[in-house]
Amino acid sequence: MPADEPKRTNMRALRFAARDLPELVDLPVPDIADDEVLIAARAVGVCHSDIDLLEGRYIIPFAYPIIPGHEWSGEVVRVGEKVTDFAVGDRVVGECVIGTEHFGFSISGAAAEFFVAKGAWLHHLPDELSWTMGALVEPFSVAYYALTRAGGLDASDTLVVLGAGPVGLAVTAAAVAMGARTLVVEPDERRRGLALQLGAAYAVHPDEVDVLLDELTHGRGADIVVEVSGRPTVMARALELVAFQGRIAYIGIDVGGESAAKLGLIQSKELRITGSIGSPGVWPQTLRFLARSGIDMTPLVTQQFVLNDALSAIEAAHHPGPGDVKAHIRFAATLSVVED
Template sequence: MKALQFIGGDKAQVNELPIPEIAEDEVLLAARSVGICHSDIELLAGRYIIPFEFPVIPGHEWSAEVVRTGRSVKSLGVGDRVVGECVIGQDHFGFSISGAAAEFFVAKESWLHRLPDNLSWTQGALVEPFSCGYYATLRADNLDASDVAIVLGAGPIGLGVVAASARKGARVIVAEPSAHRAEVALWLGAEHVVDPTAPDLLERVAELTGGAGASVVFEASGRPEAMAVALEVAGFRARIVYVGIDVGSKAPAQLGLFQSKELQARGIIGSPGVWPQTLQFLSRSAVDLSPLVTATFPLAEGDDAIATVLDDPAQIKVHMTSTATL
């Protein structure tokens, strides 16, 4: 079978590997769509938040078809369409455990969730990033149609926040400099997009919120400057959720605003415990996330897919696809 491997030294290549064997509690899966995440690029560069070893097969955003099951597997059968969680105890699928960027790969039955019939393979491979945005809206404490939410950053996670917030009825404003990402944000339900690099950003937010500021702020860019601005665009008693990740960088922030505005803020990582809820939300709300996918490559050209992510910052989400069968 063909598999994309990161082999060290910033090198990604598609290699021919044996189809893996499965244990009694495992499932053999045929990849159908696999997304590339910024954390995959960090992995390629030799950086990740937990230990791992090269060579490794990446791929933690995926949809797949069951092609073989172990003897003790009861809930799944051949032909079932599934997606799977990536944080597995102390291990991370696609990082410390080889992932889905292969024609065939192995997962435990307990990691998997059935993909609803009305969601495509492409939408299935977007469940993982969307689950993070959806989880952010849950952590915003009863986000609903009474809220004005500002989303700072319209990358894949931020766009997931936009889609979930809009479907929950909130009025959504997005701060994003990219014209294409702004267009997708509006398509997903944002009412306005502002340029976070403009000198009149705070005035523009005040204008759009009637001077009140946002009742909910989602920081989804991971930029320290945006993390600081979140305090400034927040209204009185606003809830702030930090979704974007940055480790070690610094930016000046007006911390006194926490007290003067009586702000609440929390940081989140991933989407623990909400995958079944996320899948139900996507299926019943009819959110179509497919416009996030801006390029698609056959899995056999996975190295070109990685190169596209590295070379073209305009890409939102690049997918790799396979139709391999046993």
């Protein structure tokens, strides 16, 4: 770090003070325990689940105030005595669900100039991946995990992705890299364009999928359907689009919604259905896959904000405009902190 860079004892952070009350605050740079690492944030993505947290709902208990941020990349600036796998200057990313703890939800996350993580949660960010790509590893890992749970893909498969949000587009990129012929179904024209940019063979409006899929598969249907919208009517639709002995992977989250569905198709088509949440146990493989495949997910970042405009980033994620996919908060390279 530059010799003339001033030492830092305070930092700026985005904090959810209470329900529907995001704020920018000045806080002390946090201390670390022997098994922890202090990290300077580089890029932090804003996810729909962050909005759920702000609005007072999440899948496990939490308490305000809380610093969000579970999609991130950063640089190590201090290392606890018991941490042996990381050193100052390392580029890192980290998992967000570790046992009963949810980083950025039940414990404070990465939406601050400096934040704390345990060394056991971290992974080295490959040199091939930028800071922006690093902050997209978490949503990509969700897609990668769902596809591996569903049994994997190859060039013999026709895959339909229902929904082209961040995870749906990650599914698209992963499926293309695995060799599958990929058809994306999405009402938003700009998101369809992003799907094509990521390699989808086709990207169509929901009204057009039946005719195209019938032509492509000669009436057989999709070998695998990945449902990412989380909308009950679309979740039910997956049963109709999949082929006999096909597979359905449900990623999109819906809690308590209802829709009429032709459940008899599960049995009559001999379907294999998997559901997944998060990305446990696949981060090392995900990072290798991204580094070796050359996938560029950065087109998903349609809006970028500096930390001082983080409230605008929250608003952009809460009320996205047409074609908006992912908002990122960028951080300046301010590394120097008071030494222990």
